[in-house]
Amino acid sequence: MKPFSASLDYVGRTVMHYVEEMGRIMTLFFSILFWMMRPPLKARNIFKQMEFVGVKSIFVVVLTGLFTGMVMTLQGYHGFRLFGAETMVGSTVALGMTRELGPVLTSLMVTARAGSAMAAELGTMRVTEQIDALYVMAANPIKHLIVPRVIASVLMVPLLTVVANFVGIAGSYFVGVNLLNINEGDFINNIYKMLELNDIYSGLVKAAFFGLVLSVVGCYKGFNTTGGAEGVGRATTQAVVISSITILVSDYFLTAIMF
Amino acid sequence: MIKLVDVHKSYGKQKVLDGLNLAIEAGKTTVIIGRSGGGKSVLLKHIIGLIKPDSGHVLIEESDITRLSEKDLNEVRKKFGMLFQEAALFDSMTVGENVAFPLREQTKLKDQEIRQIVADRLRAVGLSGVEEKMPSELSGGMRKRVGLARAIALHPRIVLFDEPTTGLDPVMTEAINQLIMDTQKNFNLTCVVISHDIQSIFRIGHKIAMLYEGRIIEYGTPEEIRASDNPVMRQFLSGSVDGPIKVT
Ligand SMILES: Nc1ncnc2c1ncn2[C@@H]1O[C@H](COP(=O)(O)OP(=O)(O)OP(=O)(O)O)[C@@H](O)[C@H]1O
Ligand SMILES: [Mg+2]
Numbered sequence: 486m487k488p489f490s491a492s493l494d495y496v497g498r499t500v501m502h503y504v505e506e507m508g509r510i511m512t513l514f515f516s517i518l519f520w521m522m523r524p525p526l527k528a529r530n531i532f533k534q535m536e537f538v539g540v541k542s543i544f545v546v547v548l549t550g551l552f553t554g555m556v557m558t559l560q561g562y563h564g565f566r567l568f569g570a571e572t573m574v575g576s577t578v579a580l581g582m583t584r585e586l587g588p589v590l591t592s593l594m595v596t597a598r599a600g601s602a603m604a605a606e607l608g609t610m611r612v613t614e615q616i617d618a619l620y621v622m623a624a625n626p627i628k629h630l631i632v633p634r635v636i637a638s639v640l641m642v643p644l645l646t647v648v649a650n651f652v653g654i655a656g657s658y659f660v661g662v663n664l665l666n667i668n669e670g671d672f673i674n675n676i677y678k679m680l681e682l683n684d685i686y687s688g689l690v691k692a693a694f695f696g697l698v699l700s701v702v703g704c705y706k707g708f709n710t711t712g713g714a715e716g717v718g719r720a721t722t723q724a725v726v727i728s729s730i731t732i733l734v735s736d737y738f739l740t741a742i743m744f
Numbered sequence: 745m746i747k748l749v750d751v752h753k754s755y756g757k758q759k760v761l762d763g764l765n766l767a768i769e770a771g772k773t774t775v776i777i778g779r780s781g782g783g784k785s786v787l788l789k790h791i792i793g794l795i796k797p798d799s800g801h802v803l804i805e806e807s808d809i810t811r812l813s814e815k816d817l818n819e820v821r822k823k824f825g826m827l828f829q830e831a832a833l834f835d836s837m838t839v840g841e842n843v844a845f846p847l848r849e850q851t852k853l854k855d856q857e858i859r860q861i862v863a864d865r866l867r868a869v870g871l872s873g874v875e876e877k878m879p880s881e882l883s884g885g886m887r888k889r890v891g892l893a894r895a896i897a898l899h900p901r902i903v904l905f906d907e908p909t910t911g912l913d914p915v916m917t918e919a920i921n922q923l924i925m926d927t928q929k930n931f932n933l934t935c936v937v938i939s940h941d942i943q944s945i946f947r948i949g950h951k952i953a954m955l956y957e958g959r960i961i962e963y964g965t966p967e968e969i970r971a972s973d974n975p976v977m978r979q980f981l982s983g984s985v986d987g988p989i990k991v992t
């Protein structure tokens with residue numbers, strides 16, 4: 486009975502820990518909403534973050550989208566050929582990209598690039614007392630530091646997803662039509678037939694939600710950093726892990742609700 | 745008038761403040777001295793509400809800031825300027841933007857006027873023309889002086905200085921002491937200064953308070969402090985390793 490109750494104890498503790506953490510993240514989320522409604526929001530801060538989160542992520546997102554589209558086509562081709570349905574490859578890739586892989590991979594890349602940077606930057610500001618200095622100057626750090634990052638992420642991750650979708654399908658076209666000699670007309674026609682605007686929209690809604698997740702988690706971890714340089718490192722790692730897992734898990738449930 | 749009443753603060757098992765009482769007079773400079781790691785910075789952060797005491801009260805002009813909401817606390821903080829021990833400059837902003845920050849946040853001054861004030865404050869701390877530099881490009885002493893310029897940018901009514909002259913050369917130390925004294929007198933500020941520099945302490949302090957083992961054990965004018973026969977105070981002022989203050 487002893488080991489059983491001990492492991493139960495452990496599980497209980499771990500679950501409690503995550504529930505508590507979730508509660509604190511939600512509390513932060515509501516104060517972000519609160520401060521978002523209070524003008525003036527500094528456009529300059531928001532643009533700066535949009536540049537960081539969006540513009541500077543284009544390169545990695547293009548590479549990710551391109552090669553995902555290409556490899557899916559390569560893989561799918563062999564399977565579809567067994568049924569003589571090679572021309573369906575393009576539409577399958579297009580659906581997969583717009584609904585799932587575009588938003589998920591884009592936000593995972595942005596998590597790695599920008600979510601981690603948010604945690605590191607805010608964490609450093611915390612341990613070097615810059616956040617205290619904001620309080621002292623009667624400037625709310627949530628409004629100053631977190632709100633611009635969250636707004637920028639919610640706007641930019643969907644835009645980046647559009648880019649990923651586009652280059653993914655283009656990559657698929659290149660591999661399918663140019664390398665594997667699938668009939669161009671059928672390839673494109675099938676995409677038109679299968680892909681609906683709704684698929685794209687729902688993917689973008691997901692992307693916006695993932696942008697919210699990665700920025701709120703990154704900022705939360707950074708904002709609550711303790712313990713010097715080591716603490717900043719820990720906050721950064723945790724931000725990436727928690728964001729990535731949340732994105733993957735919530736993607737399943739969002740798909741279940743949407744389609 | 746700032747009053748700390750029976751303030752207790754512990755980190756884990758370590759009691760940092762242990763029933764501390766201190767009344768800081770308005771329009772005067774009070775210097776806080778005490779051993780390194782004795783809780784001076786923690787004490788200063790209590791005064792501006794960055795740290796909440798485990799128990800006890802912190803009164804700023806009759807309002808108990810340990811009980812205020814974040815919003816009301818913000819209003820109280822507008823009376824304050826603070827120089828952090830490590831300067832705490834915003835490293836994503838230039839020096840100029842750092843000094844301008846409280847002006848932009850709390851006043852409606854025009855850009856031109858703000859630039860004027862920033863240049864003025866930087867000149868006062870001997871750093872004319874560094875507006876465009878980033879904090880990471882400055883030396884430790886320069887950063888501290890920028891922090892000082894930022895703390896007094898608004899001429900707040902109460903200014904807290906955490907070791908304003910530590911790490912400065914003797915000439916600059918004197919210049920900064922002079923600056924603190926002049927600003928204090930001209931604007932009738934309430935200043936709280938933490939310092940380890942015995943000469944500076946007697947020069948700028950109207951009142952001196954000694955923090956030891958979580959309490960204020962001596963408080964008085966520079967003359968009274970010089971004449972004190974408290975062994976802790978005597979050892980501290982003479983800088984001897986023998987006495988009640990243990991080095992280990
Ligand atoms: N956030 C914290 N967590 C845990 N312990 C802390 C924290 N802040 C301060 N302390 C402890 O409180 C004590 C007092 O620290 P404080 O920074 O006030 O010292 P100080 O008097 O300013 O020293 P110095 O003259 O070296 O700056 C130290 O022993 C420190 O270990
Ligand atoms: Mg200190």
